[in-house]
Amino acid sequence: MKSFDLIQPATIDEALAAWQPGASWLGGGTNLVDLMKAGALQPDTVIDVNRLPGLREIETLSDGATRIGALVSNAELASDMEFARSFPAIAEAVLSGASGQLRNAATVAGNLMQRTRCAYFQDPNAACNRREPGSGCDARAGENANLAVLGWSDACIATSPSDLCVSLAALDAVVEIRGREGQREIAIADFHLLPGDTPERETALQPGELIVAVRLPAEARQFAANARYLKVRERTSFAFAVASCAAALQMEGGRISKARLALGAVAARPWRVAEAETLLAGHLPDTDLFARAADAALAGASPSGANAWKIELARRTVIRALTLAAAGTPARMPALPASPFGELAGELAHV
């Protein structure tokens, strides 16, 4: 690991003042330290944000929104009973990711900033436009069976590995940001960028900006009775998604009144398609309807390599996630969260 200076500011203002080009924010370290060991990231300065005050609360705001501090750990978020009841798909997504140990360390903001698992990004000896602009993309003709089928470009075919972000995207989360210029907000849909010609620009954050919170609007709670996350994996647990989907519905008299849908592991950002949601609204849930929504969600998908199979898998994942959401949020978190093998028999929570 390259040598670096460690700075441990006590306030957000100190942290922002300490930032300079070549610096990285350190939260839980589960992704940054890993990539520093791999040599894929080589910051000159590491700014430890763990001592910053006021970033560890989950609170309900006066307008009914829920605000999650940037340093809330993945585990704290998923195990907060009130939060998990209100946002079961988010809790399920979080619990389907990584391991108990990693979730204890990883923060919510860190999860938003998580880098791709593309092997060529992680390997400093490979060409990767995302890691080293202009160097090329070894993944295009390499081991790419699990890379993007949507939103990719000739410059980059990486996917976002986050589960949490998929569920946040479905529920219209807002990212609160502090910079030297002050505070601003970015809708989650605009937060992660597609690669285009500049895959090195992964998020809408400006250099030196810091995530301070993620907010869920009051309306996001309305989906609590019919919200699921489904994650297809190559092993039963502790694996990144091959395809995933967050599905959240509002039901009125047996009909879907509102639908939210986001896919994971198919693009460089959580993939949300308004048309797919619109065509669900007002209808009785059934498999044909879900299949049409899935087709809409996958519109424009194309293989970036040996991964055409993922398009069909993602389509089926959407259909299943919608089917599960329509059936209702389980009373208790499945033993294997988000797994096709995670179903528990028994009563539903909110029927």
Place this chain on the structure above:
Amino acid sequence: MSDILARPVRFGSNSGQPVTRRDGIAKVTGAAVFAADNAPEKLLYAVYVPATIARGRVVHLDTDAAKAHPGVTLVMTPQNRPALQGDPSEKPTMFSFRVEVLQDDTVRYAGQPIALVVGKTLEAATEGARLLKPRYTADPARTALDDNESFGFEPEGFGLPAGAEHGDVEAGHAAADKSVDVIYETASQYHNPMETHAVVAAWEGDRLTLDMPSQALAMSCAGYAFFFGIPAENVTLRSPYLGGGFGSKAIPTGPQVLAILAARETARPVKLMLTRQQMFGPVGHRGATRQRLRLGIGAKGALTVIDHEGVAETSTFDDFVEPAANASQGLYAAQALRSTHRAVRLDVGTPGPMRAPGEASGSAALECAMDELAEAAGIDPLEFRLLNYAETEPGTGKPYSSKALRDCYLQGAKRFGWAGRPLQSGQMRDENGLLTGWGMGTALFPCPMFAAEATATLRADGTALVETSAADMGQGAWTALAQIAADSLGVPLDRLEFRAGDSRLPDGGVAGGSGHTATAGNALHAAGSDVIAQLGQIAAEDKDSPLHGAGNARFVARDGRIHVEGDETRSEALADIFARAGKAEVTGNGSAARPPEAAEKHAMHSHGAVFAEVKVDPELCQMRVTRLVGAFAAGRIINPRLAESQLMGGMIWGISFALHEEAKFDRRSGRVMNADFAGYHVPVNADVAGLEVITVHEDDPYVNALGIKGVGEIGITGTVGAIANAIWHATGRRIRRFPIRIEDLLNA
């Protein structure tokens, strides 16, 4: 000459008991010291640079940058690498491979060591190694079986396996009423014990001390002594615990040689521990295979032929060809049998023996092909195997030393609930709508013995000391061998001190080939018996002893007494014999190796039957093994608790082989792109749901005096096929490439 029937050795009070591990407390409290846990004074850290191309030359290393990094004390490259006394392309022992130790600037595979950096801290050495930033001239990498021509070879030594041919194979094909002709492929797999290869090396003059995990202490000492031009007895190797080995820790490796060299050069102790990424290169792997199986049956379902051709990878500079086709010898009663092997040279590290080498890959293909043939014949897969049950070893006609395979089939099937399984695929769904399939496979593994020595000392106070340089890599040598030794001396386990895991002790042989308990166990038993014979002789010559005059008898010890074998009324307390003889202790020696005539006369194998239930999501195609039942007959089981654990571990390796393990090479660079535990999947806890092991009773009077076979590897065999067959049964799809992936089912 009649059979030399080994006298059945009486079960003592210790053998056969499911006692917990003697090293249990050390292991659960963190007190067990593994190699890299050692930190002698003045320790330096070594980190090597792995090649990032697979074929070519290193043309530049930025040694100035590395040396300038604070804390770096030595940068070793082919330019300044101190001389070794032994030629690295020579093989010091029969199980050795050529090692890559900076002998030149040639790169033969990705991951090959191309430089070594030593530093005062691990952090400094690690960064120093990164700063070398090698530049290369690269030639195209060849990492897939299609990337080079295959070739046949004359069998030789350890790495170039013989095939076999029995009966008229062409006639067998011609006589077939139904046949299958299928090609199965298996992926490159890397051992990946949880403890990576490590060494702490310290020199004192021309004496070398190594803290290093080793499955074969004496052989490792001989190997390192060869490279450094010192007598083997000058090498002390301490390996009280191995954090897993699975075949990868039996022989000297290049990185470990380099660390020892760095210790000599710096005159300081040096620690080197491979990173997980570095485990995908210079320390062996299971080579990929492509196997063609042509099987035929007559009208009544009897096999007319098993014709098994294996092609496997080896490196460009040494030979280890996965002997996959040999799995088809010795199992089913075919009229004609042929197994052949070919090899392909690739730009990879030399493959090596990995848990059930040959049998794992070969059995996977064979058991699937058998299932395909059973399907074609419309016969239940278990019934099909019983129909082709070999009463004597196919081809040779040799009797089996023991074979309780029929009991394995029946007990396993009963426990699993095999009866009533639909013959057709796609017939079963569970209550959640998941496709459900049942499959089975036969497990087979030979039971070799190696050579080992041991000493035993019994003291007048009733305590005992036994010594052999056995290696415990998790199989339970500390415990099972102590149980055998305690029985041979007639003492309770808690009165026995067992010293092992140190090369200064009598040679305990190799912990490999599933033969360690049989080999070291028989040596310990012989040593204990020697002690008892000496004491019996003392008593027989003593007119005050109840054993007086029994000099021609055999003596056995039990519960602190010596008995005349066959005459239970005559016995005397050990303490009394000691007291009258005025001795404080008696020491005996023992050795073990299989008598060649015993091996000549009998076919010796462990057997088993594995039954699998797999559930497959009908749309998403994610798979989960929900139930595995394995019934194994492996001779005498010294410790059922530990044996069952080993068999379960092997069966989970079967899950891993069937559904997970695969090194994915970038075809251009030749690098393994998933060289870590995030990308190279092995099963996690959630992948293991229902798992049951039955150990079927089996007495074997021929394998060795104790009747021990072995349980370390057989669990993988049978299991891989059982899982693949269950996937077919669930889905109707035959996937002939391992590991079976979601996309294989989705695309099929």
Place this chain on the structure above:
Amino acid sequence: MPLSINLTINGGARNVALDDPRVTLLDLLRERLALPGTKKGCDRGQCGACTVLVNGRRVNSCLTLAATLDGAEITTIEGLSNGELHPVQSAFIENDAFQCGYCTPGQIMSAVGLIMEGSAGDDPERIREGMSGNLCRCAAYHGITLAVQEATRRMAENRREDAA
């Protein structure tokens, strides 16, 4: 850049002078504080062998920079039992929940963390999921699940007895 951090390790206060911010908690314990019970299996957060408790929560010590831990309370395998084995430790022995023993310190610390989290209870499927961050290449998973189940029950009983 000399850094000084105060840690409580296995109940004892330690002042640690660090000369390098790159040092992870794992390497600090193993190479500098003579506590090698915590094991390195992958050094990348992918195997769980390095699991310790930091402020009562299980984490991968290989991904934790030591310098960021000033004031933290660390429990390693060496500090789990005081004389008498912890219920998880004895359940591991009784259920043969390990073979080579290399992943075992991490498995046990992870199990202790999981039991404290309280989300798995004695449900085997939840235990399997909760323990899936700890690889065991010997594949002693069957015994691990049984051991965690048994230890969970025993610890609950002990708490009830203490309360009575």
